[in-house]
Amino acid sequence: MPDLPELNPVIHGKLRLALLSLLAGIEEAEFTWLRNKTGSTDGNLGAQLARLEEAGYLRVKKKFVNRKPRTLYRMTDAGRQALTEYIQALKQILGTAIDT
Amino acid sequence: MKDQTTTQDLKDRLTLIENMISEGRRTTESWGWTFVLWGMAFYVALAWDSWGHSAWAWPITMTAAVVVTVVLVSIKTGGEAETTLGRAVGSVWLALGVSMFLLFPSLGIAGKLIDPHLFIAVASGMLGMANAASALILRWKVQFGCAVIWWAAAVAASFVTGNQAAVVFIIAIFICQIAFGVYGMIQEAGAKSRRGTAHA
Numbered sequence: 001m002p003d004l005p006e007l008n009p010v011i012h013g014k015l016r017l018a019l020l021s022l023l024a025g026i027e028e029a030e031f032t033w034l035r036n037k038t039g040s041t042d043g044n045l046g047a048q049l050a051r052l053e054e055a056g057y058l059r060v061k062k063k064f065v066n067r068k069p070r071t072l073y074r075m076t077d078a079g080r081q082a083l084t085e086y087i088q089a090l091k092q093i094l095g096t097a098i099d100t
Numbered sequence: 101m102k103d104q105t106t107t108q109d110l111k112d113r114l115t116l117i118e119n120m121i122s123e124g125r126r127t128t129e130s131w132g133w134t135f136v137l138w139g140m141a142f143y144v145a146l147a148w149d150s151w152g153h154s155a156w157a158w159p160i161t162m163t164a165a166v167v168v169t170v171v172l173v174s175i176k177t178g179g180e181a182e183t184t185l186g187r188a189v190g191s192v193w194l195a196l197g198v199s200m201f202l203l204f205p206s207l208g209i210a211g212k213l214i215d216p217h218l219f220i221a222v223a224s225g226m227l228g229m230a231n232a233a234s235a236l237i238l239r240w241k242v243q244f245g246c247a248v249i250w251w252a253a254a255v256a257a258s259f260v261t262g263n264q265a266a267v268v269f270i271i272a273i274f275i276c277q278i279a280f281g282v283y284g285m286i287q288e289a290g291a292k293s294r295r296g297t298a299h300a
Contacts, residue, residue: 012113014113014116017113017116017117017120018116018120021116021117021118021119021120021121021124022120022121022123022124023124024120024121024124025120025121025122025123025124025183026124026181026182026183027181027182027183027184027187028181028182029124029181029182030181033181037120037123037124065174083117087114087117090110090113090114091114093110094107094110094111094114
């Protein structure tokens with residue numbers, strides 16, 4: 001029987017997984033939009049986004065619109081690759097249990 | 101890993117991924133109000149033009165509608181996400197706006213916009229094209245219905261009398277701008293209340 005794959009610990013956290021999945025379906029999103037979608041607190045969200053950025057899975061862009069600061073997050077190619085691999089590993093671990 | 105984490109937890113993660121990806125793709129913009137706003141602007145311009153007989157009725161009303169739209173969009177677009185679909189649909193309407201703002205004032209200044217049939221047929225045809233493009237991008241049958249109504253109005257305006265063409269235009273504005281805009285706003289409000297918060 002082949003060894004089961006390890007799940008990427010950076011993505012495995014539920015909030016980080018939710019954030020990467022959200023960003024996979026769009027081009028870029030504001031901090032407040034991500035907070036609304038995940039129902040997370042500012043502090044926790046900021047910390048998890050920073051961890052994903054450190055891992056090179058997100059890119060951050062700051063800009064001013066009508067003199068208000070806006071922080072935009074965009075998934076990198078490395079992030080997309082890591083999420084794809086995570087999903088594949090998850091499916092492999094679950095095996096036949098996936099349809100039950 | 102399987103020992104540490106239950107199968108159910110892993111399944112929940114797969115479900116979370118699916119839900120979040122579809123949540124992200126779901127369009128976040130609410131545009132129903134713009135249809136209502138522009139429908140009302142068309143009515144104001146038509147009324148002012150008919151009863152006031154002012155050459156400035158359309159330019160002033162349409163410019164005012166652009167200013168109101170830009171101000172409201174800049175207020176409403178806080179905390180948003182940009183999607184490819186949203187940008188594609190926005191581009192269609194922006195291109196329509198630029199085309200109309202170049203074409204009709206040019207025809208007016210050149211003195212070639214004296215035939216109401218021409219204005220109604222061209223405006224309806226252009227609105228039909230924009231609605232159809234938007235409907236095909238969003239795969240939204242209701243909006244494609246609006247495109248068909250605009251195209252029908254464009255064809256009808258070419259054959260009927262001036263007054264009848266104006267009536268056709270007024271009816272098309274009511275169905276495709278006011279009624280469709282209100283329908284869009286109701287749909288958006290329903291989608292928002294159903295969505296709730298995705299706890300992660």
